[in-house]
Amino acid sequence: MNGPSPSARGSRVTISEVAEAAGVSKASVSRYIGGDRQLLADATALRIGQAIERLDYRPNQMARGLKRGRTRLIGMLVADILNPYSVAVMHGVETACRQHGYSLVVCNTDRSTEQESQHLAALRSYNVEGLIVNTLGHHAGELQSLHDELPMVLVDRKVEALEADLVGLDNRDAVRQALDHLQQRGYRDLLLVSEPLDGTSSRQERVTAFTGEIARRPLLQGQVLQTGETFREALQHFLVAPGPGPKALFAANGMAALAATRQLRELGCRLFEEIGLIALDDLDWYPLVGSGITALAQPTAEIGTTAFECLLERLRGDREPARHFDFKAQLIIRGSTHPRG
């Protein structure tokens, strides 16, 4: 009837106590909890089971990991935990982890190079079995040396000179879908709004795909703008400049969509009568802004699960060369790209 003593903070039941209570050796208890139950006589297993139940014994995963080399811990390095995309992917990863008996250690680098390094060291010291990385990818050296030690899957962003699996979006296809849609709706003068190009591969790919596609489509004219200090003025300039036809913005991700919409409002634009908008990522508030923001949704949950499952295969010994998973974005049409003239 009496639970564990409240003052006994940190002192847990150990395998030795269970062994003693059951009148067997540590080894037998270890075999019981380790799944080698068929090695034990039924009577012995029963006694151990009862002792475990009675003492409410839970094996110490850290101690198990020490000898066994399996901590059942996965590390995830996230560039910006306040970015909804990252969280959505992380949610997918976490779900997959739990389903396979793994736990997730999440490290947020806050887009800081120094924190990235610090977190990598920490994750290594915790003996995580594998790593899911969505980050700046400076520290290519550290990442490489870590990748030599354990499996690693990149999410959304390549890291230069790192031969690892990659799970992300088919950016080229997404950009094409966006331009197809805008063009079909009658928009002609486009502006790609991206967060600053800091080397993040997905951002760069979207920009490259955009300029490439624009060059290939005689009907369209397009330029690229980065959010930041000069963004407002440049945007204003775009709005008033003469062009080949109706104007539209293409936000390269959710944060850019937020920044773009905010600036449009502050510049006194009526959303979205004067100017169209399409955004990569589909955030839950897009339907609420003006007549709704047209989006290219990323299958974030699927990206997360795939990243984990990819990691799992590596953990099970898969030695294939690095693979790439490119998911397609899904167009969700709302009022911000209503047909134009």
Next chain:
Amino acid sequence: MNGPSPSARGSRVTISEVAEAAGVSKASVSRYIGGDRQLLADATALRIGQAIERLDYRPNQMARGLKRGRTRLIGMLVADILNPYSVAVMHGVETACRQHGYSLVVCNTDRSTEQESQHLAALRSYNVEGLIVNTLGHHAGELQSLHDELPMVLVDRKVEALEADLVGLDNRDAVRQALDHLQQRGYRDLLLVSEPLDGTSSRQERVTAFTGEIARRPLLQGQVLQTGETFREALQHFLVAPGPGPKALFAANGMAALAATRQLRELGCRLFEEIGLIALDDLDWYPLVGSGITALAQPTAEIGTTAFECLLERLRGDREPARHFDFKAQLIIRGSTHPRG
């Protein structure tokens, strides 16, 4: 020039190898990395430092935790990682953790009772030093028995019969601020929109404070509505029903604000000319909807840091009775509560 062998997956440099390389004993190396450096002769320390550098040695945190009892790991149980409030708090916690050399294991229960239980077991088995809990709080028993073993801080939500520190919002004050503001702006007929009352203490407190305050203010009339299946009809009914004056919604949190705004739009409301809106939590898209949504911002970062620091004090041996930290919400006025009447 040659890094570690790529095939040597999982085999790291150990303290023994460093000891051998430096020509000293494990004990000395341990003292070196453990901060007992002043115990060592300068020459010895130098040799060890060089050996560590040369072999790129990183101590295994798990092994250290085993004997020392300090894993430098904090667990956080989150009810819903897709809820921006939770993420914002988590961000605060994570930052504080890193600054103090701790890492964070995040477990998302997805509002599932079963997952909560599963995660608690996992966190225990990983020897986390402390726990930050923001969750349903079913499993009061498991939480209690865990709280007997290690320090625990609740965030936002009380758990019945659990005597633990709590960090959250002063809900009564927040509700008063909201009603003061609405009243002063001329709104008279109010509707509190809450997510379903599932026992979450903060939700319940807001509802209770609301009805209490309404009863106390003769000018105001108010009722409570929960999001969910019947929400749309009930909302529509509220919109057309006669009342004592201008109507406004009070969203009890960010998710409720999202649901409410969405329904208002679908019901054809012009935001926010016909009806006012104030929301608890301040999400980054509030300025973009209609004329902007007035908000009561929670100091989420501060809540997160406080939760961690509170935990830290407990870890350092603080045995005070359970404390409560109630933060004040901050009113941020936007167009959704423009003056009426």
Next chain:
DNA sequence: CGCTTCACTGAAACCGGTTTCAAAGCAACG
């Protein structure tokens, strides 16, 4: 010079598990 003190170091026990290895008990076999 003998004795104490102190700074420094290493051997060994320990943390809580897993795994190897050998041995004990028992049945089947020739």
Next chain:
DNA sequence: CGTTGCTTTGAAACCGGTTTCAGTGAAGCG
């Protein structure tokens, strides 16, 4: 009845660290 072989078990080594404790040599002291 002596072997053989299988099942079941425990002692002990091990994982990678920390910590205790005893020992060494040199400096300080009477």
